[in-house]
Amino acid sequence: MDVAAVAQVESPLEQQFQALVDADGRVEPRDWMPDGYRKTLVRQIAQHAHSEIIGMQPEGNWITRAPSLRRKCILVAKVQDEAGHGLYLYSAAETLGVDRDELLDLLHTGRQKYSTIFNYPTTSWADVAAIGWLVDGAAIMNQVPLTRCSYGPYARAMIRVCKEESFHQRQGFEAMTVLANGTPAQRQMAQDALDRWWWPALMMFGPSDTDSPNSAQSMTWGIKRFSNDELRQRFVDATVPQAEHLGLTVPDPDLTWNGEHYVSGEIDWTEFFTVMKGDGPCNRERIANRVAAHDEGAWVREAAAAYAAKQQARSASQGVAA
Amino acid sequence: MSATSATPVTAVDADVAAYALRLGDDALVLGQRLGEWAAKSPQLEEDVALLNLALDHLGVARSLLSYVGTIDGTGRSEDDIAFLRDEPAFTNALLMELEGGDFGRTTARQLLVASYQLPLWQALASSTDPEIAGVAGKAVKEVAYHLDHARSWVVRLGDGTAESHRRVQTGLDEVWPYAAELFERDALVDRLVARGVAADPALLEPAWRATVEDVLAEATLTVPETSWRPTGGRTGAHTTGFGYLLAELQHLHRSHPGASW
Ligand SMILES: [Fe+2]
Ligand SMILES: [Fe+2]
Numbered sequence: 001m002d003v004a005a006v007a008q009v010e011s012p013l014e015q016q017f018q019a020l021v022d023a024d025g026r027v028e029p030r031d032w033m034p035d036g037y038r039k040t041l042v043r044q045i046a047q048h049a050h051s052e053i054i055g056m057q058p059e060g061n062w063i064t065r066a067p068s069l070r071r072k073c074i075l076v077a078k079v080q081d082e083a084g085h086g087l088y089l090y091s092a093a094e095t096l097g098v099d100r101d102e103l104l105d106l107l108h109t110g111r112q113k114y115s116t117i118f119n120y121p122t123t124s125w126a127d128v129a130a131i132g133w134l135v136d137g138a139a140i141m142n143q144v145p146l147t148r149c150s151y152g153p154y155a156r157a158m159i160r161v162c163k164e165e166s167f168h169q170r171q172g173f174e175a176m177t178v179l180a181n182g183t184p185a186q187r188q189m190a191q192d193a194l195d196r197w198w199w200p201a202l203m204m205f206g207p208s209d210t211d212s213p214n215s216a217q218s219m220t221w222g223i224k225r226f227s228n229d230e231l232r233q234r235f236v237d238a239t240v241p242q243a244e245h246l247g248l249t250v251p252d253p254d255l256t257w258n259g260e261h262y263v264s265g266e267i268d269w270t271e272f273f274t275v276m277k278g279d280g281p282c283n284r285e286r287i288a289n290r291v292a293a294h295d296e297g298a299w300v301r302e303a304a305a306a307y308a309a310k311q312q313a314r315s316a317s318q319g320v321a322a
Numbered sequence: 323m324s325a326t327s328a329t330p331v332t333a334v335d336a337d338v339a340a341y342a343l344r345l346g347d348d349a350l351v352l353g354q355r356l357g358e359w360a361a362k363s364p365q366l367e368e369d370v371a372l373l374n375l376a377l378d379h380l381g382v383a384r385s386l387l388s389y390v391g392t393i394d395g396t397g398r399s400e401d402d403i404a405f406l407r408d409e410p411a412f413t414n415a416l417l418m419e420l421e422g423g424d425f426g427r428t429t430a431r432q433l434l435v436a437s438y439q440l441p442l443w444q445a446l447a448s449s450t451d452p453e454i455a456g457v458a459g460k461a462v463k464e465v466a467y468h469l470d471h472a473r474s475w476v477v478r479l480g481d482g483t484a485e486s487h488r489r490v491q492t493g494l495d496e497v498w499p500y501a502a503e504l505f506e507r508d509a510l511v512d513r514l515v516a517r518g519v520a521a522d523p524a525l526l527e528p529a530w531r532a533t534v535e536d537v538l539a540e541a542t543l544t545v546p547e548t549s550w551r552p553t554g555g556r557t558g559a560h561t562t563g564f565g566y567l568l569a570e571l572q573h574l575h576r577s578h579p580g581a582s583w
Binding site for chain 1: 350354357358360361362363364365366367368369370373374376377380381383384387400401404405424425426477478479481482483485486489570571573574575578580581582583
């Protein structure tokens with residue numbers, strides 16, 4: 001991406017665009033926008049959409065086993081919401097001149113990523129609660145600033161998504177509360193889930209800004225409002241007291257309170273990059289499941305297209321007859 | 323328990339309890355099967371739609387199973403009833419428990435079920451049992467959407483490609499024989515039809531057949547002919563696959579006796 005060129009030589013169109021963004025205005029699909037801006041948004045929105053649909057797998061696999069009918073319904077509704085988020089986000093990406101099939105192909109062939117968090121297995125029921133509490137919680141921290149993103153369709157999609165994510169977060173925390181106050185086995189299940197999800201949740205904010213090459217440009221463009229580290233800090237500050245309220249232990253022996261913030265120990269970025277590059281516990285499984293669903297559904301999509309074409313031909317010939 | 327509760331103390335009514343259990347088990351078991359589709363459907367719109375169907379059925383199940391616990395004299399909760407019974411105590415129709423198979427078979431079953439449940443809930447909306455009438459009044463709105471969804475897919479698959487036509491016809495042929503059980507009568511149904519509680523199967527079947535035949539004609543599909551009428555669900559005699567469904571449904575709940583979730 002020739003980000004440097006964009007920043008250095010500004011044409012009148014570029015100046016106009018930057019003035020709009022600086023004034024906190026919204027860029028709409030028909031407006032002129034720098035090529036790099038469009039590409040950055042396509043990549044970010046697609047990655048976000050992919051995360052929504054891959055994210056259906058780790059929790060979806062507990063739908064048939066949920067321990068009460070109430071929890072089963074909450075979980076079905078949540079996974080359904082995530083599918084809906086995927087739909088809005090692919091639609092938002094489509095306003096930038098790409099289509100969903102093309103983006104899905106990039107996901108299926110590993111050329112576009114999704115959040116590393118979904119490459120960890122959900123081996124106990126408490127993982128469903130922990131995901132709602134921590135993963136939806138971290139997603140909200142990341143996404144609330146996006147409701148003010150400079151690109152209108154993305155910002156508007158985020159408003160609706162954030163409402164539902166915060167609902168998921170509250171439900172997750174409530175489910176975790178029940179486990180933490182339940183039988184010794186349930187309590188153990190809750191602690192074990194926190195132990196496994198805490199660090200991956202912190203990694204959801206991405207590498208430290210000094211190691212995050214696109215951050216500065218995204219800020220200039222009004223796509224990003226806060227640094228990865230700032231958002232991560234907000235999450236830690238909000239979540240540590242919640243863990244304490246639950247009587248659970250955050251698995252970070254170096255965690256301290258500096259009078260203003262909770263300061264985390266060192267994040268294992270080697271693990272993050274290993275998972276990001278494809279060698280996490282579930283990367284292969286997630287993509288294989290996604291591709292299988294897509295391939296096994298090909299005949300259905302083809303049928304729908306064939307039927308639509310027949311209907312069109314029928315109404316055209318009726319039009320001629322009349 | 324609130325002393326000011328306006329809910330009248332419900333007398334034990336074994337017949338109504340048994341009938342509500344059939345309806346509730348139908349909803350629970352089909353909801354469970356539909357939930358298996360999460361993240362596996364042919365396109366994102368269907369992930370939303372199939373989970374929406376699952377949620378509607380599970381909602382009906384929760385209302386009815388809770389009601390059963392109040393009128394069968396046991397005081398069981400919806401979860402006691404869903405998670406702590408073994409196969410012979412389940413009284414769902416076999417059609418509901420059949421494995422979903424591919425999207426063609428799932429869609430064919432949805433058509434058969436929705437075409438039955440639309441007149442069923444319409445009739446039950448004026449049941450003399452107020453609880454059942456209440457559940458039906460809500461379900462009738464949902465099932466109208468279920469039928470639209472099933473109809474639109476059966477037509478698209480039937481009149482789509484040669485491959486989709488073959489698949490949905492195969493799925494239909496497989497599930498079709500199980501539909502007969504939906505319209506069976508026994509002494510319980512006779513007693514409750516006489517009391518105005520239950521829907522009369524003799525009135526439901528022609529409505530069901532008319533809807534299904536109409537959709538199949540538009541879909542260029544063949545109405546299956548069969549002499550086989552598998553039955554037994556209402557008396558607890560289930561298919562082999564049902565044990566696996568219950569194992570998955572109940573395992574976690576049963577592993578933690580007495581726990582709350
Ligand atoms: Fe989401
Ligand atoms: Fe969510």
